[in-house]
Amino acid sequence: MSFTQNKIRQSTSQGLKVLKPEDNFKFACHDGLDCFTQCCQNINIFLMPYDIIQLKNGLQISSEKFLQQYTITLMGKNGLPAIILKMKDDDEKSCPFVTAQGCRVYDSRPWACRIYPLQPETTKITEKAGRQYYSIMDVPFCLGFQENKVSIVREWIDGQNIPIYIEMEELFKKITMNEFLSDKKIENKKIQEMYFMACYDIDRFRRFIFESSFLKQFEIEKNEIEKMKYDDTALYKFAMKWIEFGLLGQQGLKLKPEVMAAKKKLT
Template sequence: MVKSWKETILKEYPRLSPGSKFRFSCRKGLSCFTQCCGDVNIFLSPYDVLRMKRALKLSSGKFLGKYTLPPLLADQKLPMVLLKMNDDAHKSCPFVTPEGCSIYEDRPWSCRMYPLGMASSKTAQRADGEEFCFVVEEEFSCLGLKEDKEWTVEEWWKNQGIDIYNKKNEPYKEITLHKRFCEGKSLGPAKSQMFYLTCYDLDRFRKLIFESSFLSRFEVEDEVIKKIKKDNEALLDFGFDWLRFSLFGENTLKIRGDVAEEKRKELGLDSIE
């Protein structure tokens, strides 16, 4: 049986701890400069999309339509967003230039991590699974790994701004590792669409909240309403609470009392002693 890439990494790759050292420096003078920016699958997290579309001053819908492939369903469980590469010989990233990345300050998590990758054996059944970094092996020779500049993993994360991405992505990761999905359950078309809209198409999600009966059905504090009306990061955090409520029935949102009573009467529960 052929091993998957993940299985190979978990079984064979050297583990790097926060204090582990590696050598790396990427600069324009290297002959392989930007070679790693093409013909690669870059899955985007919700926070990646938020940062990139903000940097480009695009609506979420326009960004998704122009720069991503249609949502993928990994094992028919959750929609996943993949960055769309250019249709050229190198399948180059749409943001790479001869000078480097044109959205460098808002580049995705995986680009920040490079030349490191992260592997995890964590699942809903195994929350204590192993998680570690490793040095990515490329088909081409990455000359940056032969440079003299030395880093620890911890230093690299700090230098590349990884911590804020990890913090913002943690609620999303918790949802994707929820026991519901590891038990083999999947989302139907309607809930898959809702998941995609809530995580990635934030402008449409905001319209759903403010231009539908949403706020008349749920108790949302005035301060939260004020924040999510303007702040996309606050909106994304609110969206994760909404998903935990709507997908898993968790008490992350509260239905208004009058709405609950109306539903109770509709179901005839008020006549039950």
């Protein structure tokens, strides 16, 4: 159910078939198939910040606990951390959430598991033109492709609740795909730690901004501050703006005039 599965390869034997949103494909996954849950083992699933919010809320645990119990942190080439789901230490290297009955976090499962068997085929040009293309993953052992259920790509995407994941991912990509970082490596441990907290450890980030003088530095609408107290998505959006401001020098946030003046005095 994940596009990063080791056993998965892209369909190249007959050329890559690109699907548009109005195209259809044949696939169904259910517990009557011999392959049921086979795809939930020995896989690398990268977790995006919004995946972590959904998973920790689905499991009703804090982001700290989720990260500590279920994830591994990798360091990217640009010096920024990325998160993968930690597989179990059993012979199959099973996903920690798979059971004989299927996925126990089904409603909050990660984007990668939701979108299967599709995968986006986007380039900068198609993105700019607002066009979406997909391909079907080639997973030899997946019997779902032999089922007769026909789905339309657009309906599949909507039915799996993918649009909100795409919307949240776009905010994250504005940072990770930013040209500024393309030839840089962040070495500063403090910046790496702040980035990790704001992107992935949202409950700790909430304490960080509400239990310090942090918010007093910026001009932020009262409503936005109130919302961030309880709404993880609102807090995540703010976190992305803060990283853009602090790491990329962009102007999504505005310092208060007195803070600006104090900073000027120091320089």
